[in-house]
Amino acid sequence: MAELVQHYLDRIRAEQIELRDGALASYIPELSTVDPESFGLSLSTSDGYVYESGDTAVEFTIQSISKPFTYALALELIGQDAVDAKIGVEPSGEAFNEISVDNVTKTPKNAMINAGAIAAVSLVPGAGADDRFDRILEFYSACAGRRLHVDMDVYGSEKATGNRNRAIAYMLASFGVLDDDPDEVLDVYFRQCSVRVTSTDLARMATTLARGGCNPMTGRRVSGAKVVRRTLSVMVTCGMYDATGDWVSAVGMPAKSGVGGGIVAVLPGQLGIGVYSPRLDARGNSVRGVEVCRNLSSQLGLHFLSVTRESSSTLRAVFEVSPGVRVYEVHGDLLFAGAEQVLRTAERDRDSYDVAVLDVTRVDDINDAARAMLTGMRANLAAAGKEAYLVDPDGRVVPADRRHEYDAIVFCTLEEAVEAARQWGAS
Numbered sequence: 203m204a205e206l207v208q209h210y211l212d213r214i215r216a217e218q219i220e221l222r223d224g225a226l227a228s229y230i231p232e233l234s235t236v237d238p239e240s241f242g243l244s245l246s247t248s249d250g251y252v253y254e255s256g257d258t259a260v261e262f263t264i265q266s267i268s269k270p271f272t273y274a275l276a277l278e279l280i281g282q283d284a285v286d287a288k289i290g291v292e293p294s295g296e297a298f299n300e301i302s303v304d305n306v307t308k309t310p311k312n313a314m315i316n317a318g319a320i321a322a323v324s325l326v327p328g329a330g331a332d333d334r335f336d337r338i339l340e341f342y343s344a345c346a347g348r349r350l351h352v353d354m355d356v357y358g359s360e361k362a363t364g365n366r367n368r369a370i371a372y373m374l375a376s377f378g379v380l381d382d383d384p385d386e387v388l389d390v391y392f393r394q395c396s397v398r399v400t401s402t403d404l405a406r407m408a409t410t411l412a413r414g415g416c417n418p419m420t421g422r423r424v425s426g427a428k429v430v431r432r433t434l435s436v437m438v439t440c441g442m443y444d445a446t447g448d449w450v451s452a453v454g455m456p457a458k459s460g461v462g463g464g465i466v467a468v469l470p471g472q473l474g475i476g477v478y479s480p481r482l483d484a485r486g487n488s489v490r491g492v493e494v495c496r497n498l499s500s501q502l503g504l505h506f507l508s509v510t511r512e513s514s515s516t517l518r519a520v521f522e523v524s525p526g527v528r529v530y531e532v533h534g535d536l537l538f539a540g541a542e543q544v545l546r547t548a549e550r551d552r553d554s555y556d557v558a559v560l561d562v563t564r565v566d567d568i569n570d571a572a573r574a575m576l577t578g579m580r581a582n583l584a585a586a587g588k589e590a591y592l593v594d595p596d597g598r599v600v601p602a603d604r605r606h607e608y609d610a611i612v613f614c615t616l617e618e619a620v621e622a623a624r625q626w627g628a629s
């Protein structure tokens with residue numbers, strides 16, 4: 203299996219190797235000195251296994267891919283309300299370095315454009331620039347699972363030429379978005395953009411987000427699931443400069459690109475991708491990177507809005523084991539929609555049984571909404587003079603330590619449940 207996936211990745215990368223469109227970023231002079239041919243593709247699965255193809259050990263600067271991570275850190279450290287007071291969550295439709303704020307709120311429109319990213323830096327608590335940056339670097343490193351470093355040449359180059367970002371920072375200060383010295387905040391921002399990563403680092407950072415904030419390689423939880431959900435939401439709507447609509451339709455993964463030539467893409471719950479190829483299109487996205495992600499998505503079926511399972515698949519089988527006793531075999535991952543389907547089917551049939559036995563032995567994963575619905579079925583049927591039992595040997599639906607929370611009758615085997623159901627019918 204591993205070989206097959208490796209083969210896919212090698213092929214998808216090879217398909218783009220002749221693509222030499224685009225140009226290196228040059229507005230930060232040092233960025234134009236990198237090897238334009240470098241091309242690395244890494245994919246990390248949710249359990250931390252990494253596939254690598256091409257120049258995956260080449261380091262480049264993270265640039266704007268830093269933005270979602272600093273945003274996540276700010277959310278984690280000071281909470282969503284405090285962050286929302288200073289940074290919006292609306293796509294701007296403008297270039298990343300636009301000197302603009304929202305007309306009404308006078309705050310940056312989102313954290314993926316420079317104005318929002320500079321504001322996010324200022325929201326990370328710290329006693330001075332070094333302290334603040336240490337926290338940021340430590341967070342990126344925890345996401346990547348290794349200690350990352352700053353490229354001092356790129357940092358110096360951007361600091362020397364970053365007047366546009368200075369204009370943005372001073373504008374933010376004038377609107378009261380930045381409470382601290384704009385130059386100090388900018389210094390941290392320039393440093394964070396200059397952190398060196400490889401495509402494999404990006405894949406690992408992506409997988410940490412895909413896993414809801416837990417780094418699969420180190421096992422360390424670096425951020426809460428809610429923070430990750432918010433971060434990924436903003437990546438979906440604002441992550442690919444002003445080409446986000448195209449990207450979401452064609453690739454369909456929360457992502458962020460940077461003018462260093464990297465792209466990070468996250469398939470929630472499943473995997474993380476990192477690509478590096480430094481020639482950029484007019485919008486600032488890696489030309490080969492975008493193509494590789496498009497092909498990965500279409501060839502491996504990664505679009506996050508693909509409807510992979512038919513809704514009917516939740517119910518594996520429905521059968522009558524004895525007069526008045528009907529078994530509903532439920533399987534797969536059960537969220538709201540699946541549970542609703544089970545309930546509706548059982549409800550529709552209720553004139554044809556006395557006891558419904560819900561066999562959830564093959565349920566893999568379930569959320570609290572689905573749990574409440576399945577266990578609520580009993581009370582629902584009671585009104586019609588019917589009964590419902592659960593067969594839940596592993597405690598998937600009703601965990602052993604939470605039995606008291608639910609009004610459910612739980613059995614370990616189908617035989618026990620059917621026997622009890624027969625007796626219930628006879629009584």
Ligand code: GLU
Binds near residue numbers: 264299
């Ligand atoms: N350091 C770059 C800037 O602020 C990052 C830009 C980017 O990658 O979009 O101009």
